[in-house]
Amino acid sequence: MLYAKINASGHVIDVAPYQDDEYNQLVSPHDPFVADILAAKLDQESSQELLTSSDQDMMRVLEDLIDLLTEKRLIQFTELPMAAQKKLLSRKFVRGIHSGNNETLIGEIRDDDALI
Incomplete structure (x- = not known):
């Protein structure tokens, strides 16, 4: 953008x-x-800055998309590769710190989410 x-x-x-x-x-x-x-x-340096900025924006779009898909229960977070889960949780945690948001990473556990 x-x-x-x-x-x-x-x-x-x-x-x-x-x-x-x-x-x-x-x-x-x-x-x-x-x-x-x-x-x-x-020049080479400023085009790299544009690309980096675009990559950061795109990462946020992907995070929001994954959140939306899991909220709508179209995918389960645990279906993602473990490395992707760790990166997403880490980014969400850091964003929470920077925004002063005290949301939990896992969220509320509802009765219909029970494992047993």
């Missing part, structure tokens, strides 16, 4: 791979003005 910095005339003057107070309008990299700005800005 790319976000644009807009001047007083409403023209795109810069783009960034993150959203903040200055860069707040979502833009397409295929827009000719955006493409020109990207061509001027991109």
Whole structure:
């Protein structure tokens, strides 16, 4: 995702791979003005930053998708490979610390979730 910095005339003057107070309008990299700005800005290092930012965003999308699928009981968390379970739980734990969220990792155990 790319976000644009807009001047007083409403023209795109810069783009960034993150959203903040200055860069707040979502833009397409295929827009000719955006493409020109990207061509001027991109070198090997900045393109790597864009890719890393995109990877982080995509990881969050995948985490949310897995949460949704398990909530709807379309998949069971335990069906995922153990390495994937560990990484997802670790990320959820760290995100909880950073957001001040005190949710448990496993969640509430309902009567219909009983093992016996």
